[in-house]
Amino acid sequence: MSKSTVAHITNNPDEPVTFFKQITEAAKKQSTEDVIFMNLATIDEEFGVLNRTVVYRGLSDDNCIIYVTQRFTRNFKNIQANAKCGITFFLPNVVVPLQGQDPAIWQVRLIGATAEELPESQLDEWWNKELLSAQIRDHIFPCGQPVNYVELVEKHDRFLHDHLESKVPLQRPATYTAFKFRAQRWDFLKVGSGQIADRVQYRRLENGDWQSMHVST
Numbered sequence: 001m002s003k004s005t006v007a008h009i010t011n012n013p014d015e016p017v018t019f020f021k022q023i024t025e026a027a028k029k030q031s032t033e034d035v036i037f038m039n040l041a042t043i044d045e046e047f048g049v050l051n052r053t054v055v056y057r058g059l060s061d062d063n064c065i066i067y068v069t070q071r072f073t074r075n076f077k078n079i080q081a082n083a084k085c086g087i088t089f090f091l092p093n094v095v096v097p098l099q100g101q102d103p104a105i106w107q108v109r110l111i112g113a114t115a116e117e118l119p120e121s122q123l124d125e126w127w128n129k130e131l132l133s134a135q136i137r138d139h140i141f142p143c144g145q146p147v148n149y150v151e152l153v154e155k156h157d158r159f160l161h162d163h164l165e166s167k168v169p170l171q172r173p174a175t176y177t178a179f180k181f182r183a184q185r186w187d188f189l190k191v192g193s194g195q196i197a198d199r200v201q202y203r204r205l206e207n208g209d210w211q212s213m214h215v216s217t
């Protein structure tokens, strides 16, 4: 028999970041991967809008989404030219304990997210958490440039060998950087199988408080 129900987001917290933490912590616990990905859209002079998948690194001390990149990427240049971005998290098959026992697809969007580059004094903290592979990439891989694959692998293997021999931690290159994002709106969507989605949107008021409301999908 065909069925149709409407998903329900209930008892959502007053602060969007608290809700975001509930969903991402549940997603991490229920996944074999410890990483959460997000989609970052920027305004690009040549292509209009440009989006890409990136790693969600965590939250800053003031509860903003952190993103790590390199100063020679196109996305860095895009953000420098226009700090307004769009960010979307897609988290399928997650049971958020305070939201019922059935798995659902969750989408979290930061609408009108303004990027702010972190000061140099905060970058080492994030650099030290990077995987070795990411640190090596940041040192020797020229993002977006045509390359000779074989030469690049040789360069990688030499770099890795020298690094392991030296037994010294890799230093953060000058090109490494990070941004934090402050959103005008946070939009949470929940939908299960055979359901019409429910959405709760948080809108930032002039006084800095958040107003939350259900919005139609």
Ligand SMILES: Cc1cc2nc3c(=O)[nH]c(=O)nc-3n(C[C@H](O)[C@H](O)[C@H](O)COP(=O)(O)O)c2cc1C
Pocket: 037, 050, 051, 052, 053, 054, 055, 056, 068, 069, 070, 073, 074, 075, 076, 143, 144
């Ligand atoms: C799973 C995954 C995670 C990624 N994480 C990052 C990241 O955290 N930072 C980053 O600069 N690029 C990351 N990338 C690469 C970007 O998607 C993109 O290819 C790169 O940033 C160049 O994009 P641009 O030319 O638009 O600047 C990731 C790619 C994938 C597939």
